[in-house]
Amino acid sequence: MGETLKVGVLGAKGRVGSTICDGVEAAEDMELVARIDDGDSLENLVSAGAEIVVDFTHPDVVLENLEFLVGHDIHAVVGTTGFTEERLEKVRGFLSKHPGTGVLVAPNFAIGAILMMRFAQQAAKYYPSTEIIELHHPRKADAPSGTARLTAELVGQARKDAGLGEQPDATSTELDGARGAEIEGVPVHSIRLTGLVAHQEVLFGTEGETLTIRHDSMDRTSFVPGVLLGVRSIKAHPGLTVGLDNFMEF
Numbered sequence: 001m002g003e004t005l006k007v008g009v010l011g012a013k014g015r016v017g018s019t020i021c022d023g024v025e026a027a028e029d030m031e032l033v034a035r036i037d038d039g040d041s042l043e044n045l046v047s048a049g050a051e052i053v054v055d056f057t058h059p060d061v062v063l064e065n066l067e068f069l070v071g072h073d074i075h076a077v078v079g080t081t082g083f084t085e086e087r088l089e090k091v092r093g094f095l096s097k098h099p100g101t102g103v104l105v106a107p108n109f110a111i112g113a114i115l116m117m118r119f120a121q122q123a124a125k126y127y128p129s130t131e132i133i134e135l136h137h138p139r140k141a142d143a144p145s146g147t148a149r150l151t152a153e154l155v156g157q158a159r160k161d162a163g164l165g166e167q168p169d170a171t172s173t174e175l176d177g178a179r180g181a182e183i184e185g186v187p188v189h190s191i192r193l194t195g196l197v198a199h200q201e202v203l204f205g206t207e208g209e210t211l212t213i214r215h216d217s218m219d220r221t222s223f224v225p226g227v228l229l230g231v232r233s234i235k236a237h238p239g240l241t242v243g244l245d246n247f248m249e250f
């Protein structure tokens with residue numbers, strides 16, 4: 001058998017963090033050495049000998065966590081959302097002093113969600129109209145979701161590359177928010193509904209036909225295989241990696 005990876009989890013009592021703890025414990029090549037939640041000292045990660053830490057906490061605290069982890073040469077696999085380009089630049093700054101350390105930031109670890117984004121990127125150039133609807137549980141802190149933001153950026157770039165201009169839309173009178181938030185020219189609509197977990201539809205339209213690409217995470221176990229792949233891959237990928245697709249074969 002190969003080496004056993006010593007893994008810590010930040011946000012270990014949370015909805016996703018607790019599921020990740022179960023996944024790490026069930027993995028034969030990993031040992032869960034630390035479960036850290038709000039109020040616990042990050043120093044516990046160091047004393048437990050964690051080599052890789054998974055972070056599912058909150059957009060307000062994740063940068064502080066990363067500064068600590070990278071500062072202690074601990075690799076990080078990050079699911080927490082809220083990463084703008086400015087925040088990613090801060091992470092690059094932390095890593096510049098620790099070139100052997102790896103950080104993976106992925107707005108969605110579900111394999112189907114990654115495929116949904118890829119398929120949407122491929123479809124974008126064929127359709128003058130594209131809108132995104134993301135649907136989540138009502139305890140989610142951020143809107144729109146990290147996944148919707150990234151999908152809109154990818155689709156928006158694909159539209160630009162294909163020379164597509166502004167989307168057709170005759171709206172001239174609008175109640176604030178009725179047409180959603182616009183990201184890279186793509187309207188994004190956020191639904192928060194009791195009973196949901198994490199879902200997204202990317203809608204494309206042209207004359208006479210539409211295409212809808214939909215992904216559903218019905219359970220938070222959907223994020224576990226992707227996170228474990230990130231944990232297994234990160235030591236071999238120093239620096240900042242954005243998106244789990246970088247560690248997948250297509």
Ligand SMILES: NC(=O)C1=CN([C@@H]2O[C@H](COP(=O)(O)OP(=O)(O)OC[C@H]3O[C@@H](n4cnc5c(N)ncnc54)[C@H](O)[C@@H]3O)[C@@H](O)[C@H]2O)C=CC1
Pocket residue numbers: 010011012013014015016017036037038039056057058059061078079080081082106107108109110223
């Ligand atoms: N990338 C992905 O595939 C996914 C990302 N997410 C993101 O993960 C984050 C967490 O989501 P949930 O688990 O639903 O939230 P949650 O609120 O259930 O869990 C967050 C946990 O982090 C803890 N926490 C807060 N501050 C902390 C700190 N400074 N140190 C350690 N622990 C701290 C909280 O006490 C809580 O237990 C959100 O940003 C969410 O959008 C959620 C699902 C999948």
Ligand SMILES: O=C(O)C1=N[C@H](C(=O)O)C[C@H](O)C1
Pocket residue numbers: 081107108109136140141144145146147148197198199
């Ligand atoms: O908060 C969540 O639940 C989720 N957050 C991520 C996001 O914002 O995209 C991933 C998934 O949608 C679940």
